[in-house]
Amino acid sequence: MTDPAVISRSFGISRSAAAKAPGRDAVRDKGWWRAHRFLVLRRLSQLAVFGLFLLGPLAGLWVVKGNLSSSLTLGVLPLTDPFLLAQVLATRHWPETSALLGAAIVIVFYATVGGRVFCSWVCPVNVVTDSAAWLRRKLKITTGRAPRGGLRYWLAGAVLLASAITGQLVWESVNPVSLTQRALIFGGSVAWGAAAAVFLFDLLIAPRGWCGHACPVGAAYALIGSKGLLRVAATHSSRCNDCADCYAVCPEPQVIVLPLKGKAGHGPVITDRDCTNCGRCIDVCGPDVFRYTHRLDSKRD
Amino acid sequence: MTLNRRQVLQASASATTAGLLAGGAALLGRPALARPAQALRPPGAIAEADFLGACVRCGLCVRDCPPQNLKLSRWGDGLARDVAIGTPYFVAREIPCEMCEAVPCVKACPTGALDHRLTDINQARMGVAVLIDQENCLNFLGLRCDVCYRVCPVIDQAITLEKVSNPRSDRHAMLLPTVHAEHCTGCGKCEKSCVLEQAAIKVLPTAIARGELGHHYRKGWDATNQGGRPHFDAPVQNLPAQPVPGDLAPLRSGREAYDPAAAASANATHPAGPGQ
Numbered sequence: 089m090t091d092p093a094v095i096s097r098s099f100g101i102s103r104s105a106a107a108k109a110p111g112r113d114a115v116r117d118k119g120w121w122r123a124h125r126f127l128v129l130r131r132l133s134q135l136a137v138f139g140l141f142l143l144g145p146l147a148g149l150w151v152v153k154g155n156l157s158s159s160l161t162l163g164v165l166p167l168t169d170p171f172l173l174a175q176v177l178a179t180r181h182w183p184e185t186s187a188l189l190g191a192a193i194v195i196v197f198y199a200t201v202g203g204r205v206f207c208s209w210v211c212p213v214n215v216v217t218d219s220a221a222w223l224r225r226k227l228k229i230t231t232g233r234a235p236r237g238g239l240r241y242w243l244a245g246a247v248l249l250a251s252a253i254t255g256q257l258v259w260e261s262v263n264p265v266s267l268t269q270r271a272l273i274f275g276g277s278v279a280w281g282a283a284a285a286v287f288l289f290d291l292l293i294a295p296r297g298w299c300g301h302a303c304p305v306g307a308a309y310a311l312i313g314s315k316g317l318l319r320v321a322a323t324h325s326s327r328c329n330d331c332a333d334c335y336a337v338c339p340e341p342q343v344i345v346l347p348l349k350g351k352a353g354h355g356p357v358i359t360d361r362d363c364t365n366c367g368r369c370i371d372v373c374g375p376d377v378f379r380y381t382h383r384l385d386s387k388r389d
Numbered sequence: 390m391t392l393n394r395r396q397v398l399q400a401s402a403s404a405t406t407a408g409l410l411a412g413g414a415a416l417l418g419r420p421a422l423a424r425p426a427q428a429l430r431p432p433g434a435i436a437e438a439d440f441l442g443a444c445v446r447c448g449l450c451v452r453d454c455p456p457q458n459l460k461l462s463r464w465g466d467g468l469a470r471d472v473a474i475g476t477p478y479f480v481a482r483e484i485p486c487e488m489c490e491a492v493p494c495v496k497a498c499p500t501g502a503l504d505h506r507l508t509d510i511n512q513a514r515m516g517v518a519v520l521i522d523q524e525n526c527l528n529f530l531g532l533r534c535d536v537c538y539r540v541c542p543v544i545d546q547a548i549t550l551e552k553v554s555n556p557r558s559d560r561h562a563m564l565l566p567t568v569h570a571e572h573c574t575g576c577g578k579c580e581k582s583c584v585l586e587q588a589a590i591k592v593l594p595t596a597i598a599r600g601e602l603g604h605h606y607r608k609g610w611d612a613t614n615q616g617g618r619p620h621f622d623a624p625v626q627n628l629p630a631q632p633v634p635g636d637l638a639p640l641r642s643g644r645e646a647y648d649p650a651a652a653a654s655a656n657a658t659h660p661a662g663p664g665q
Contacts, residue, residue, distance in 0.1 A: 144452065150452070153448075153449055153452040153453070153497075154447040154448055154449045154452065155446075155447055155448055157445045157446055157447040157475075158445045158447035158449065158499045158500070159447065159449075160449060160497070160499075166499060168445070168447075168499060169445070172445050173445070175442075176442065176443060176445065176500060179439075179442030179443070180442075181439060181442050181443040181500070181501070181502075182501075183443070183499065183500035183501055184498065184499055184500055184501040184505060186499040187445070187499035187500045187501075190499060235403070235406065236399055236402070236403050238399070238400070238403050239403045239406055239407060242400075242403045242404045242406070242407035242408075243406075243407040243410055243411060245407070246404075246407040246408050246410065246411035246412075247411045247414070249411070250411040250412060250414070250415045251442070253415075254415050254418070254419075255438060255439070255441070255442045256415065256418050256441040256442050256473075257418075257441065257442060257444075257445070257446075258411060258414045258415045258418060259411075259414055260418075260445075260446055260473075260474070260475060261414050261415075261417040261418040261473070261474060262413075262414045262417060266446065266475065267474070267475075270446065270448070270461065270463075270475055271463065273448075274448055274451070274460075274461050274463070275463065276461075276463025276464070277463075278463060278464040279463060279464065279474070302410075
């Protein structure tokens with residue numbers, strides 16, 4: 089975590105008129121595609137994951153069975169959500185090998201790739217939270233206050249404790265990630281309430297409230313990917329013109345400050361575990377300050 | 390790392406919020422313990438309280454169910470309102486379990502919420518069929534319906550037809566479908582095929598369907614249930630092999646009192662024994 093003393097809550101966003109339409113300069117300087125490519129690629133990635141799950145029930149092509157909680161790809165590759173498996177273990181039920189193996193594969197993958205890649209490139213709720221943030225900017229809603237970023241880690245611990253006490257998978261009654269995805273794949277309408285709740289919470293109550301501050305699933309992926317390789321770096325920070333567009337679009341703006349400004353002797357790589365590796369800052373930056381790189385790349389100009 | 394007062398206060402605020410949220414989520418899951426009787430779990434499902442901690446609600450069992458009778462609870466649609474959201478169940482009256490020999494649903498379960506030790510589907514105990522409404526069952530009315538008996542995959546073991554006299558006519562038989570819980574898998578074929586508007590035979594979760602005998606009871610006729618008590622397969626009294634003087638039984642039968650001398654002479658004149 090970054091030193092809380094350095095982080096201010098406004099990040100100077102209000103002083104920039106451009107922040108109301110972040111990315112306008114980038115479109116002018118780099119063209120539409122280069123100002124949106126990671127956004128488009130992320131949506132394609134989310135759609136592809138969703139499409140693979142839907143291919144079975146809709147077209148009878150069973151590439152992937154199950155859902156994000158646990159799935160089986162091509163009949164051989166098991167994948168299981170690690171936070172969910174942690175809850176199962178907290179209830180003192182010892183699962184079959186396929187669930188353990190599935191969680192191990194997921195953990196190894198995200199620990200290597202790094203960051204909360206799941207949150208920004210796979211999770212269906214990301215679309216909801218991004219839409220809410222977009223509408224917030226459009227409608228110029230500036231009210232509301234997000235809970236502290238550390239809440240999600242407390243919540244992850246509390247959920248595991250509650251699972252151990254009640255013997256149930258506590259988070260699965262409310263988890264918008266699995267509720268939404270299951271509703272999409274297996275049908276069901278009431279579960280849409282979960283997505284709507286996240287949208288309204290993010291829009292009216294807390295900016296980037298759910299994914300950025302509360303979701304314990306994201307917290308688990310943050311911990312798993314905290315030492316991963318793929319990182320965004322402010323390599324060309326000397327080009328920065330302080331337009332603050334990156335802060336405006338970043339779902340976790342506190343992670344940018346130190347690497348961009350090089351404060352407290354910080355290198356250019358965004359190493360904060362809360363960074364989702366979404367790459368939106370790379371898109372909206374007109375002078376191309378940011379780029380994807382590996383975490384040991386300390387080049388800066 | 391040193392903590393100042395501000396950080397401690399912030400942490401405790403976060404911890405409290407987290408505790409309240411997790412507690413709320415736990416409370417939201419509590420009603421799921423009262424699963425409706427018609428919502429049956431797939432074959433091999435472990436006890437409900439453990440099941441809710443083991444099932445990750447991935448739907449892999451649903452996908453591998455050939456008759457597509459399993460579904461995931463989605464809240465809101467009638468029965469499913471009280472089934473923990475995302476967990477698999479089936480309703481026997483809609484689509485019963487086909488009792489696939491390969492038990493694909495159990496094999497698909499990644500967590501063992503469906504116990505992988507179940508390899509013989511005949512050992513599945515999804516519930517127990519109960520002929521719950523004898524007043525409307527056609528066989529109890531003296532007709533020959535027998536449908537539940539005939540569709541039973543464990544016919545003549547899980548359901549038998551017990552012949553009793555029909556007291557209304559005094560010359561006809563009633564063949565009463567009788568469930569033997571020991572063999573019933575709870576597949577629900579009987580409930581599905583019952584011809585009545587509402588099934589007279591229903592599959593209920595075992596905990597609802599079955600009684601439990603007092604643990605001190607010993608069935609004397611059950612050789613496996615002796616528990617160190619006296620055996621009753623030998624006669625209760627050791628009756629003498631030979632008739633004894635003073636035996637009153639012949640008197641009660643209206644015959645003469647037993648006399649050993651007369652008996653000896655009778656045996657001598659009629660060597661083939663009495664009765665000729």
